[in-house]
Amino acid sequence: MKSPGGVPAQHQQKACRTGLAVSMGLMPMFAGCSAGRLSILDAAGPAARNIAQVWSVMAWGAAAILLLMIVLTVYAASRTPDRRQPAPTTLLLIGGGLVFPGVVLLALLAYGWNAGDEQLPRRAESDVYRVEVRAHQWWWEIIYPQAQNGPLYAVNHIHVPAGRPVYVTVTSVDVIHSFWIPRLGGKIDAIPGRINTIRLQAPESGIYDGVCAEFCGAGHAHMPLKVQAHDEAGLARALARLSTSRVVP
Numbered sequence: 001m002k003s004p005g006g007v008p009a010q011h012q013q014k015a016c017r018t019g020l021a022v023s024m025g026l027m028p029m030f031a032g033c034s035a036g037r038l039s040i041l042d043a044a045g046p047a048a049r050n051i052a053q054v055w056s057v058m059a060w061g062a063a064a065i066l067l068l069m070i071v072l073t074v075y076a077a078s079r080t081p082d083r084r085q086p087a088p089t090t091l092l093l094i095g096g097g098l099v100f101p102g103v104v105l106l107a108l109l110a111y112g113w114n115a116g117d118e119q120l121p122r123r124a125e126s127d128v129y130r131v132e133v134r135a136h137q138w139w140w141e142i143i144y145p146q147a148q149n150g151p152l153y154a155v156n157h158i159h160v161p162a163g164r165p166v167y168v169t170v171t172s173v174d175v176i177h178s179f180w181i182p183r184l185g186g187k188i189d190a191i192p193g194r195i196n197t198i199r200l201q202a203p204e205s206g207i208y209d210g211v212c213a214e215f216c217g218a219g220h221a222h223m224p225l226k227v228q229a230h231d232e233a234g235l236a237r238a239l240a241r242l243s244t245s246r247v248v249p
Ligand SMILES: [Cu+2]
Pocket: 177, 178, 212, 213, 214, 215, 216, 217, 220, 221, 223
């Protein structure tokens, strides 16, 4: 039996069943995205919120374009070809192949550019808390250069004030790593011989987990780190427990 468009009905039913099965298979995957200690969609700071918004815009935009493509494909597959009226191929190629993706990508570039700026230090920003991070295979050396009685040192655990911008300067002593606290902001590469800075802000006291986001050798999966945000008194107590000389794990 054929549908009015000439496509066998059993083929259409099979395509629908396949689409439904794929959609249902993907649902549990997306359900796991919304919360969790390393989820970018459970954003806590302003920089991470911007990234989550870009993700949402891209995801819903891509879904809308995919839906449009499916509708056009079904229409093209089901219509009866009219040999007297050739398809407007030039219009389709220029409109669908150049203008449409060009407009979409330019709009996305402009939107994403702003979100990227949120991750970077700002000119003339005061009341900034500074921390230095040196990546090693496979641990993070934390240095507090502004501590009252000289620098303080720690391993894999960063203490910061809640509600204040924190500038984290990141470098590496061996290979390229990537510093990433997903709930507070984006990734920044730790590159030997270079210093990169990322601006983070924790809205309230608590622990925000991080990882190395760049494969850096056999121990890559075992170099987690934590950012712990405190109120003023809590931060002073935490810093008082740190070492005044370099430490290793
Ligand atoms: Cu790594």
